[in-house]
Amino acid sequence: MRRYVVARAAEIPPGTRKVVTVAGRPIGIFNLDGEFYGLLNRCPHQGGSLCDGLITGLAVGDRPGEFRMIRKGEMLRCPWHGWEFDIRTGQSWCEPAKVRARAYPTELAAGAEVVKGPYVAETVPVTVEEQYVVVAL
Amino acid sequence: MSRYRGAIDCDIHPTVPGIEVLLPYMDDYWQEAFVSRGIDGLEMASYPPGAPIACRADWRPATGRPAADAAIIARQSLDVMGTAFAICNPLTGGQVAVSEAMGAAVCRAVNDWITKEFLDKDARFRASIIVPPQSPELAVEEIERRASDRRFVQVMIPVAVEMMLGRRYYWPLLAACEKHGLPLGLHAGSLHRYPTTSNGWSSHYIQDYVSHSQTFEDQLLSLIHEGAFMKFPGLRVVLIESGVSWLPGFIWRAIKTWRGVRAEVPYIKRSPAEIVREHVRLTAQPFDAPDAEAVMRIAEMIDSDEMLLFATDYPHWQFEGDRAVPDGLSAPYVAKMLVDNPIATYPRLKENPT
Numbered sequence: 001m002r003r004y005v006v007a008r009a010a011e012i013p014p015g016t017r018k019v020v021t022v023a024g025r026p027i028g029i030f031n032l033d034g035e036f037y038g039l040l041n042r043c044p045h046q047g048g049s050l051c052d053g054l055i056t057g058l059a060v061g062d063r064p065g066e067f068r069m070i071r072k073g074e075m076l077r078c079p080w081h082g083w084e085f086d087i088r089t090g091q092s093w094c095e096p097a098k099v100r101a102r103a104y105p106t107e108l109a110a111g112a113e114v115v116k117g118p119y120v121a122e123t124v125p126v127t128v129e130e131q132y133v134v135v136a137l
Numbered sequence: 138m139s140r141y142r143g144a145i146d147c148d149i150h151p152t153v154p155g156i157e158v159l160l161p162y163m164d165d166y167w168q169e170a171f172v173s174r175g176i177d178g179l180e181m182a183s184y185p186p187g188a189p190i191a192c193r194a195d196w197r198p199a200t201g202r203p204a205a206d207a208a209i210i211a212r213q214s215l216d217v218m219g220t221a222f223a224i225c226n227p228l229t230g231g232q233v234a235v236s237e238a239m240g241a242a243v244c245r246a247v248n249d250w251i252t253k254e255f256l257d258k259d260a261r262f263r264a265s266i267i268v269p270p271q272s273p274e275l276a277v278e279e280i281e282r283r284a285s286d287r288r289f290v291q292v293m294i295p296v297a298v299e300m301m302l303g304r305r306y307y308w309p310l311l312a313a314c315e316k317h318g319l320p321l322g323l324h325a326g327s328l329h330r331y332p333t334t335s336n337g338w339s340s341h342y343i344q345d346y347v348s349h350s351q352t353f354e355d356q357l358l359s360l361i362h363e364g365a366f367m368k369f370p371g372l373r374v375v376l377i378e379s380g381v382s383w384l385p386g387f388i389w390r391a392i393k394t395w396r397g398v399r400a401e402v403p404y405i406k407r408s409p410a411e412i413v414r415e416h417v418r419l420t421a422q423p424f425d426a427p428d429a430e431a432v433m434r435i436a437e438m439i440d441s442d443e444m445l446l447f448a449t450d451y452p453h454w455q456f457e458g459d460r461a462v463p464d465g466l467s468a469p470y471v472a473k474m475l476v477d478n479p480i481a482t483y484p485r486l487k488e489n490p491t
Binding site: 059060061062063064065066067068081082083084093094095 | 408
């Protein structure tokens with residue numbers, strides 16, 4: 001497994017995303033309150049560009065007619081057919097056992113560590129002062 | 138040799154011969170009202186009694202209404218089929234009178250008439266409680282009046298009631314059904330409070346007849362998505378004479394759309410397919426498929442051997458001779474349809490009321 005430097009952390013503030021290409025693969029990088037997560041930008045349902053979808057919460061209700069939103073900002077809705085995925089795990093809401101978006105281990109790394117290697121920084125110039133998002137695949 | 142010995146026929150239609158048989162079961166006010174206003178007939182527009190489909194030719198009497206007599210029904214259907222129990226679903230336009238009070242009066246009288254002329258005369262008969270869907274309150278009163286007679290095994294209303302059936306307006310009716318362990322039977326037919334198709338009034342009966350499965354879909358969607366089966370987990374709904382072959386496509390569309398926009402109804406946490414397979418049953422006459430192979434494939438697509446209930450739909454003209462089960466279903470599948478599924482759907486059939 002190789003580790004790729006894909007972005008400066010400052011490029012993806014909390015609540016936002018950036019779709020990057022890593023080793024030819026389109027991957028969406030999401031910042032949830034300072035934690036970074038990576039998902040393949042391809043919906044496991046029909047192949048839509050999942051990571052361009054709405055970042056939203058999980059709608060729940062315990063009784064008929066009850067409407068609540070929980071886990072705000074932690075769910076992703078595919079722009080093609082509206083399937084919902086957990087940004088942290090790629091798990092689908094409707095078919096959690098069978099349908100899952102490909103998730104990649106993603107983390108924050110300090111510039112001082114990144115410059116030492118063995119990271120691959122194809123397009124992101126690295127300096128010791130900054131924080132970087134690193135994806136493993 | 139009867140073809141389906143021991144079967145439970147989940148849909149037969151005794152016909153009220155005329156208002157005169159109901160008058161003895163009405164109070165003075167309603168007796169006077171029906172006579173002085175000259176109200177008789179009370180047929181449902183959905184099944185005009187003279188139409189060929191309303192009665193198979195070899196079952197049609199020389200005069201009068203078909204299927205108006207317990208002994209004739211027993212001879213023409215129960216004895217021929219080997220039926221252990223047959224559930225009487227009387228269709229009467231009086232049930233859907235614009236006046237809810239008149240509708241309730243007709244329902245009370247029909248339920249009394251069925252008790253005396255069918256249930257008391259032949260132990261093989263069971264019946265649905267017919268209720269006025271115009272008024273859930275009056276419908277509940279009628280259910281409470283009858284529920285202790287265990288020979289009533291279901292509550293029946295026409296499928297096209299005044300509103301979408303899952304709405305809270307109807308919840309008292311659904312609650313009463315659940316409370317007494319009575320499935321709610323939705324029979325083909327309309328109160329005609331709105332057009333027979335969702336695009337407006339049709340020109341011909343053929344349009345009404347073919348499009349009617351859409352109405353069943355509408356009511357099912359309403360019950361599912363208003364959360365009625367969540368509110369009333371014991372509720373069972375039987376679609377009577379809806380046809381069967383529309384179901385796989387409906388299930389697929391319901392699942393597909395739920396996956397995409399289920400946030401609209403976030404309290405629905407199970408796939409509509411699971412909800413339908415648990416709570417909904419269908420009488421299997423008519424089936425609406427062209428041949429044995431199609432029947433087999435549709436049964437596979439429904440993906441449950443518990444949903445279909447044997448029915449002749451007597452005296453409606455759905456089949457010839459005694460072949461009431463369509464070809465193409467395996468012997469174990471048919472065995473479940475004939476006995477196991479009806480008993481699971483109508484638990485009162487397990488009892489032996491006197």
